[in-house]
Amino acid sequence: MNDQWTERLSEYLDGELAPAEQTALEAHLPSCDACRTTLDELRRVVTNARALDDRPPAADLWPAVAGRIGLSARARTRPAVRRFSFTVPQLAAASVVLALVSGGGAWLLGRRGTVPKRSDFVSRSTAGLLNASAYPGDARFAAQVADLERAIAQPGRLDTATVRVIARNLRIIDRAIRSAQSALAADPGNSYLNLHLAQEMRRKLELLRQAATLAGARS
């Protein structure tokens, strides 16, 4: 089988023939068994191609990839936003500061009967870190975030460069949280997304705790 249309059948199949050629080929097909058969086979090839399953490699390539991009075992199991390290005295001091902050907040609430204004606690340099209200559906999480933000918002506790790093990492985490929340709104039962959101919220708390610890250590 090899008539003038044989070489044009794929173009016809893909809708790429000029209208006049397409009309002529369609007029030809009813009288040409060979072209009809070939066209059907080509159509099945395309269908097969689109139905091919993707298969993973026989061996896991991740260890090699991780090695090549310089991810150590520690880096593979801990997010890179953990960039602070502390001495034992610093951690001890930080825990005292956190306890005082929490206790102080409770004392203020009990004494005044009102929630302290955020401006009482927030320095201009850390104002960008405050976004607890972005999570109205999780009051406990928002409260924890607010507590920690107040702890790190004391003027002069963190230098500008540190605040900038923290703010940048928080923006990334917040973006991840918002994306997960948005995705969950469309698919509330998605277990992966729920897990992902929980991980990101924990990540935010962890970062804020570290920042609060650092702020306490420097005060």
Place this chain on the structure above:
Amino acid sequence: MELTTPGVATLRRDPDQRALGDAETADAALAASGDGRAFERLYRAHVARVHSLVRRMVGPDHADDIAQDVFVRAWTKLATFRGEAAFGTWLHRLAVNVILARRTTIGTERSRYDDSADILDGVAGRPAAPELSMDFEEAIGRLPDGARQVFVLHDVEGYRHEEIADMLGIVAGTSKSQLHHARMALRRHLER
């Protein structure tokens, strides 16, 4: 990705992936900040597709190495991912670029885009009996490099001839010709 072809069902790919796509965009942002766990999640989600693309484009011998190259390149380029397209789309295009760049080092050269009628005829040889039928994937792998790459990019991955021509440095007419010859060869290996 959806393609419509006369007489061929609209198929492929990643149906209803919007929610997952948002999570992957977030993971990409985290990975760009150095989060290895986020990048590993992206790797796990996409390694099968990337490896399959590589294997179909260049054959199994170099597939592991080049698939690794794709993810290493992705790690270094994450900052350029803006979330305007799905992460999978971004990664896929990056993978194609890595594969095409590696062609020169694995012996796939521009000259191979010339029609190789003899080789195509060899692939097209109709098996004598059903038990001798070649696996469709294996048949793709036996196509000449040029025809195979055009076929994979067009029929498997859904690129247009103009895009393929641009990627491969050929003209669209050559892409169409290679595609037709590849299909003609592969129709001999359809399941009956």
